[in-house]
Amino acid sequence: MTRSNSFKTQAAATLRRFPFLPALAMLALLLILNGIAEPNSLTVRALKGVISTYLALVFLSVAQTFVVYTGDIDLSVGAILSFVNVSIVVIMSQLGSAPHQVLIACLAGILIGALCGLLNGFVVAGLRMQAIVATFATSILISGLALWVLPVAGLPAPSLFWKIYGGRSYGIPNVFFFITVLIFVLAVIAKTRLVTRLLAVGNGQLTAYQTGLAVTKIRIAGYVVCGIFSSFAAICITGDTASGDPLVGGAMTMSSVAAVVLGGTALSGGVGSAFGSAIGALIIGLISSLVFYAGTPSEWQNLAQGATILIVLMLGVLASRRINQ
Amino acid sequence: MARLKLQKICKYYGATTALASGDLQLDPGEINVLIGANGSGKSTLCKVVAGSVRPDGGQFELDGNDIRLNDPQEAREHGICLFYQELSLSGSLSIAENICLYDLPVRSGALVDTSRMTETAQSYIDKFASVVGEGFAHDTPVNKLRPDQKQLVEIMKTLASEARILIFDEPTSALDRSQVECFFSILRELKQEGRSIIFISHRMDEIFEIADRITVIRDGTTVSSHPVGETNQETVIADMIGEHPKATEKKAETTAQKGQVTTRYLDVENLSGNKLKQVTFSLGKGEILGLGGLHGQGQSALLRTLFGAEKRQSGTITLDGKSLRSGNPRAAIRNGLSYVSGDRVRDGVISERPILENVSPIHFIKEGKLFAFPQTLGQVVIPALKVLNTKYAHLNNSINSLSGGNQQKVVIARWLTNPPDILLLDDPTKGIDLSAKTELFALVRKLADDGMAIILYSSEDAELLAHSDRILVFNNGSITRELVGEDKNRFNLYQAAYSGAE
Numbered sequence: 001m002t003r004s005n006s007f008k009t010q011a012a013a014t015l016r017r018f019p020f021l022p023a024l025a026m027l028a029l030l031l032i033l034n035g036i037a038e039p040n041s042l043t044v045r046a047l048k049g050v051i052s053t054y055l056a057l058v059f060l061s062v063a064q065t066f067v068v069y070t071g072d073i074d075l076s077v078g079a080i081l082s083f084v085n086v087s088i089v090v091i092m093s094q095l096g097s098a099p100h101q102v103l104i105a106c107l108a109g110i111l112i113g114a115l116c117g118l119l120n121g122f123v124v125a126g127l128r129m130q131a132i133v134a135t136f137a138t139s140i141l142i143s144g145l146a147l148w149v150l151p152v153a154g155l156p157a158p159s160l161f162w163k164i165y166g167g168r169s170y171g172i173p174n175v176f177f178f179i180t181v182l183i184f185v186l187a188v189i190a191k192t193r194l195v196t197r198l199l200a201v202g203n204g205q206l207t208a209y210q211t212g213l214a215v216t217k218i219r220i221a222g223y224v225v226c227g228i229f230s231s232f233a234a235i236c237i238t239g240d241t242a243s244g245d246p247l248v249g250g251a252m253t254m255s256s257v258a259a260v261v262l263g264g265t266a267l268s269g270g271v272g273s274a275f276g277s278a279i280g281a282l283i284i285g286l287i288s289s290l291v292f293y294a295g296t297p298s299e300w301q302n303l304a305q306g307a308t309i310l311i312v313l314m315l316g317v318l319a320s321r322r323i324n325q
Numbered sequence: 326m327a328r329l330k331l332q333k334i335c336k337y338y339g340a341t342t343a344l345a346s347g348d349l350q351l352d353p354g355e356i357n358v359l360i361g362a363n364g365s366g367k368s369t370l371c372k373v374v375a376g377s378v379r380p381d382g383g384q385f386e387l388d389g390n391d392i393r394l395n396d397p398q399e400a401r402e403h404g405i406c407l408f409y410q411e412l413s414l415s416g417s418l419s420i421a422e423n424i425c426l427y428d429l430p431v432r433s434g435a436l437v438d439t440s441r442m443t444e445t446a447q448s449y450i451d452k453f454a455s456v457v458g459e460g461f462a463h464d465t466p467v468n469k470l471r472p473d474q475k476q477l478v479e480i481m482k483t484l485a486s487e488a489r490i491l492i493f494d495e496p497t498s499a500l501d502r503s504q505v506e507c508f509f510s511i512l513r514e515l516k517q518e519g520r521s522i523i524f525i526s527h528r529m530d531e532i533f534e535i536a537d538r539i540t541v542i543r544d545g546t547t548v549s550s551h552p553v554g555e556t557n558q559e560t561v562i563a564d565m566i567g568e569h570p571k572a573t574e575k576k577a578e579t580t581a582q583k584g585q586v587t588t589r590y591l592d593v594e595n596l597s598g599n600k601l602k603q604v605t606f607s608l609g610k611g612e613i614l615g616l617g618g619l620h621g622q623g624q625s626a627l628l629r630t631l632f633g634a635e636k637r638q639s640g641t642i643t644l645d646g647k648s649l650r651s652g653n654p655r656a657a658i659r660n661g662l663s664y665v666s667g668d669r670v671r672d673g674v675i676s677e678r679p680i681l682e683n684v685s686p687i688h689f690i691k692e693g694k695l696f697a698f699p700q701t702l703g704q705v706v707i708p709a710l711k712v713l714n715t716k717y718a719h720l721n722n723s724i725n726s727l728s729g730g731n732q733q734k735v736v737i738a739r740w741l742t743n744p745p746d747i748l749l750l751d752d753p754t755k756g757i758d759l760s761a762k763t764e765l766f767a768l769v770r771k772l773a774d775d776g777m778a779i780i781l782y783s784s785e786d787a788e789l790l791a792h793s794d795r796i797l798v799f800n801n802g803s804i805t806r807e808l809v810g811e812d813k814n815r816f817n818l819y820q821a822a823y824s825g826a827e
Contacts, residue, residue, distance in 0.1 A: 016466060192435045196418070200426055203415035210377050210413040211482075212401040212427045271417045 015320060019264035020276030022319045026262075026312055027279050030286040038293035048173040052166060054285035055175055056081070056237040060252055061259035061277040062186065063229030066222045068260050069198040071205075071269025072124060072131040074223065076139035077230045077256055080116045081249030083142050084109040084234035086150035089157050089244030097158030110231045116142055117227020121220030139253070146246040153245035157238050165239025178236075186275045198222050202269025259284055262313060264320070283312060326389055328353050328521050329374070329490060334383035335545075336369055343369040345545035347383070349523070351490065356512065356522045357550075358532050361542035361565055362730075362758035367525050368410060370542065371492045374523070375407030376400030401427060406486035410494040410525075410756075412479045416468035420478055421446035423467055424485045449481040452511055456504040458621075472668070473499040473620060480508060484515075491515065492523040497531060498756055501620030501784075502822075509535055527758065528785060529558055543567055566760060590778050591747060593631070596640035600626040602802040604640070608747075608778050613769065615793025616782040618822045623802040624782040628749040631780075632664040633657040644747075658690055661746035665737055667755030667784075673736035674724055681706055681720040683735050688742040709738040714764055730761035737765070748772065750781045754788065766792045786818055798822055 015021060034041045041047075060077050067074040088109040095101040116138075123134045167174050189195060197218045201208045209215045237248055257267075262280030265272025291304045327350045334347040344366040351357050359367050372378035373385075376394035385392055387403060394400045397407075414423050421443050422429075430441040446463050461474055470478065476499045483491060497505050512522060512535060526532055532539065533553065540550040541564040549556075549564045591608040600623045608614050616624040629635040631642065633653045642649040644660060654664070666672035675683050681699065684706040689697070703720060710717070713734040717727060724732055733753065740748065750769070754762045769792065773779050783789045789796060796808040798821035806821040808814075 188436070191437055191439075193429045193431050193437050194435065196422060196426070196429060196437055200415045200418060200422075203417055207409075207413040207415060208426075210375075210397055210407070210409055212397040214398060270415070 018273070019271060019320075020273050020279055021264075022316045023263045023276050023279040023283065026316065027283055027286065030283060030290060034286060034290050034293060037290060037295075041289065041293055044173065048175060050282075050285050050289055051173075051175045051179060052240050054281055055178060056233045056240060057252055057255055057259065057284065058179070058182070058278045058281040059229055059233035059236055060249075060256040061263070061281040062182070062274045063226045063233065064256040064260050065263070065265055065272060065274040065277040066195075066198065066225040066229070067131075068202075068257075068265050068267060069195065069269060069272060070201040070219050070222050071267075072219060072222065073135065073257065073267070074120060074226050075132065075135040075253055076116065076120060076142055077226065077233075078249035078251065078253035079139040079142035079146065080113055080227055080230040081234045081237060081252065082246050083116065083146040083149070084113050084231040085238050085248055086146050086155075086244040086246050087112050088235070088238060089155050090149055092158055092161070093155060097160055099160065102158060102160055106235055109234060110228055113227040113229075113231025113234065114224050115227070116230070117224040118220065120227070121223030124223065125216045125219035143246070143250070150244050150246050153243065153247065155244040157242050157244065162239050162242040165236070182278065183275065186278065190273065190275070194218070194221060194225070199270055199272075202266075202271075204270075255284055256281070258309065258313075262309075262316060264316065284309065287312070327351060327386075328388060330384075330386040331370070331374070332384040332386075334370065334373055334380045334385070336366075336373065336378060336380050342545055344373070344380070346547065347373070347542065347545065348547040348550070349374070349540060350550065351521045351523060353489075353521055354516050354519045355537045356516055356524055356535055357538045357540055358524045358526070358536035358553075359540050359542060360525070360527075360532060360561060362760055365542045365565075365758075366545040367542055368494055369545075371407055371494050371523065371525065374400070374490070374492055375405055377407070401486065401488070404489035406483050406488035406491055408479055408483040408491070408493040408496050410498075412475055414467045414475060414478060414482070417466055419464045419466055420450070420461070420470075420481075421463040423478055424449055424482045426482070427486065445485065446481070449485050452484075453477055453481070453504070453507055456507045471621065473501065473504060476500060477504065484511070488520075490521045490523070494525045495527070495756060496524075497526055497528065499620070499784075503619070505531065527756070529561075530787070532561075533558070541565055562759065590645060592641075592643040594641045594643075596627070596630065596637060596642065598626065598630050598638045598640075599635055600802050601630060604802075604804055606797055606804065606807075608780065610776050610778050611773050612795065613773050613779045613781055613793045615789045615796040616780065616799060617786065617789050617796045617808075617818050618799035618805075620784055622799040624799050625751050626802070627799075628664060628751045628780060628782060631657070631747075632662055632749055634664070655690065658687065658745075662749065663687070663740040663745035663747065664749045665733075665740065665751065665753045667752030669729070669732055669736060672751075674732055677723055677725060679721045680710075680717055680724050680727070680735055683724045684709060684738050684742065687739050691743040705742050706738070709741040710735065712741060713738055713768060730757040733757055734761065734765070737768075744772075744777065746778065748777055748779045750779065750783075752782055752784050754783065754785070762788070786815060790815060790818065 031042065060081060063077055064074060088105040091105040091108055092102060095105065120135055120138055123129055123138060124131045164174060169177065197213055200213060201215055201218050205215055241248065259280030260277045261267060262283050263273065263276025263278070265276060287308045288305050291301050291308065296304045329349070329351040331347060331349040334344055336344040347366060347370040349370060359370070361367050369378055373380045376397045376399055379395070392403065394403070415426065424446040425442045430438040430445065432438040443463050450457065450463060457477055458471070458474060460469065467475060467478055476496065480496055483493065497508065500508065515522060524535060536553045538550060538552050539556055539561055541548050541561060543565060589607045590610045593607065594605050596604040604627060616627065618624065626635060630637050633651070633656060637651045649660060681702060685697070685702055688705055706720065715734040715738060716731050724735060727735065754765060769779060781789065781793055790813065796813055796818065797804045798806040798808065798818065800822070808817055
């Protein structure tokens with residue numbers, strides 16, 4: 001009795017330190033299921049395919065997390081992704097495709113993402129509008145800008161771009177390096193003062209204000225970081241699709257929110273981890289590949305995918321509830 | 326020269342005046358106790374000093390200079406820090422993070438320096454090491470703590486500001502005696518260092534123990550401010566209520582002579598559960614049974630278990646000859662039990678909803694009604710509120726528009742719509758002003774005289790001694806002593822509470 005209790009408190013403590021553990025277990029389970037459905041799905045080549053396709057969503061979900069930390073939400077991440085995608089493709093087509101010019105285009109893209117985040121932060125935290133409505137409005141606005149920059153999809157990105165993204169170094173796919181760097185960066189970011197402050201604001205804006213924290217500035221910072229990570233996602237999608245498309249990100253916004261929740265972050269704010277969101281995004285990727293490998297007829301694929309996401313969400317919620325009781 | 330001088334500070338929220346003319350003077354190395362009824366403006370005045378409420382007028386002088394604070398951050402920069410009555414803690418963050426949140430130590434520019442943070446936090450935790458209780462480590466998240474432990478974290482957080490001016494707005498409401506004593510010894514050290522302290526409390530004995538100066542506020546106006554040597558309890562209370570104390574304050578000692586239970590109504594045998602060990606007692610009709618002892622020794626657990634809000638592991642509860650099966654609050658209500666908690670926000674108030682809705686739920690459970698018509702409900706609700714002299718503008722106003730004392734009256738009125746047989750009071754006067762307390766206990770006595778059986782737990786010993794017929798002293802989950810008749814005095818209560826058993 002006491003033994004199982006002490007085990008429970010220990011499990012709860014571990015879960016508090018690493019809120020992404022249930023998601024990690026789910027990811028492992030999905031990998032195994034994928035392997036059973038189609039043994040070839042576990043080859044380096046197949047995994048590279050999954051990661052290349054979903055790395056953009058991984059970054060986008062990480063971006064969303066920094067806003068969700070404070071209890072806010074950003075429904076414009078998909079639009080920011082599209083806007084940055086078309087912007088860098090257009091800049092490169094104007095400047096040229098030498099390495100330093102590609103780098104300039106990417107930096108410009110990151111700046112654009114940061115500015116979009118600043119706009120969101122100003123509207124939500126500065127003007128105190130409802131995050132869900134305000135960022136929905138800015139998402140339409142930013143999509144409009146993307147359509148203005150590139151009205152029709154299809155402008156190709158320079159070959160340097162997708163060759164790096166899809167290529168290999170020392171025989172290992174480059175996307176594996178990207179994801180390793182991301183994990184390292186997230187581990188460092190999790191230790192920053194900003195994240196602790198974001199979580200404090202998520203726990204209660206009034207208490208954070210009374211503590212003497214600059215709540216408005218902190219929330220705006222969250223949106224700016226979100227914008228920057230959204231532009232990283234845009235760079236990934238440019239590498240994956242090798243072209244500009246003003247509507248590419250639209251459908252990804254809701255997936256990013258789902259990934260955040262799958263990763264163990266509370267939408268009410270205050271608890272969570274960006275690493276968990278990255279895993280959540282990969283879970284969504286593996287679910288759709290599982291549905292495909294399991295040979296689901298195409299007309300049933302959406303239904304199967306949705307149901308599986310629901311089941312995974314439920315398992316995650318049940319697991320953490322059991323432990324925290 | 327005074328370190329802090331406030332003159333004629335006022336603050337209005339729409340038509341209501343929170344503060345009409347607040348004056349306050351604070352010298353270096355002084356503890357100034359602020360006292361006044363609930364809703365008299367103490368908390369507002371403190372928040373003005375701490376920058377979280379901007380005054381609508383008046384003079385604010387710090388070290389002789391006129392200043393204006395726009396937010397708590399600026400107040401911190403001026404060396405002012407406030408302990409918030411409603412606490413300003415982040416639930417999912419650890420104790421250490423909460424203590425250091427305003428000024429998180431960093432290394433390499435932006436990363437939190439965990440070891441330095443832990444070290445700083447630990448130095449403040451160590452000051453309270455002997456009284457924090459179990460499950461209190463620097464990495465424990467705050468939402469896993471008991472209310473008294475949370476209050477200690479807020480105290481540590483305030484101390485960690487190392488500010489010149491510290492304001493404590495009811496820091497001791499959830500603390501037990503040993504915790505209060507530990508805190509007071511730290512306050513005295515701070516005073517020696519020359520810090521200035523503003524202290525708010527409703528407990529008279531505490532106030533005279535710690536104060537250098539007592540400032541009384543009534544209806545948003547500072548009415549008096551005297552050094553502690555030049556005033557006494559009666560004067561302070563007279564200043565608070567604005568009239569001289571009536572000599573007709575009779576104690577209910579006569580009924581206390583009854584001593585033994587004549588008609589056994591509720592029988593509890595060997596009740597065990599979370600925090601409860603083999604509790605046995607009985608209660609008669611018309612009796613007020615007090616539960617005493619240090620804070621958190623099982624008094625609340627007993628009341629919550631009787632009410633079905635906490636699980637019973639073993640033991641029997643017999644009500645009027647019928648054995649009660651372990652159930653839930655809904656079943657307990659049907660059996661004639663009722664429960665009023667001092668933790669209004671958690672257990673009582675239906676936040677943001679109208680007063681009408683806050684009074685009616687029990688009526689609905691007991692009458693099994695399907696529809697609600699405001700007119701007919703009003704006939705039930707208004708008399709219940711009237712019995713308690715509840716002050717409210719309109720039944721449709723949100724309950725949050727009322728002061729703490731009036732909110733509690735609304736919660737009690739909820740039970741009076743359909744009077745219960747047994748009333749369980751779990752520290753019902755926590756954070757309520759003196760006049761509301763007096764009214765409340767007068768009502769409790771009247772209910773007992775009408776035949777209701779009442780169990781009262783209060784964290785204030787004076788209250789317990791004055792208003793209960795018999796006292797069971799709790800220690801570590803079990804009853805260690807029963808105080809009846811002549812034995813029922815402060816000395817015996819303290820002795821039983823502190824030494825454990827007899």
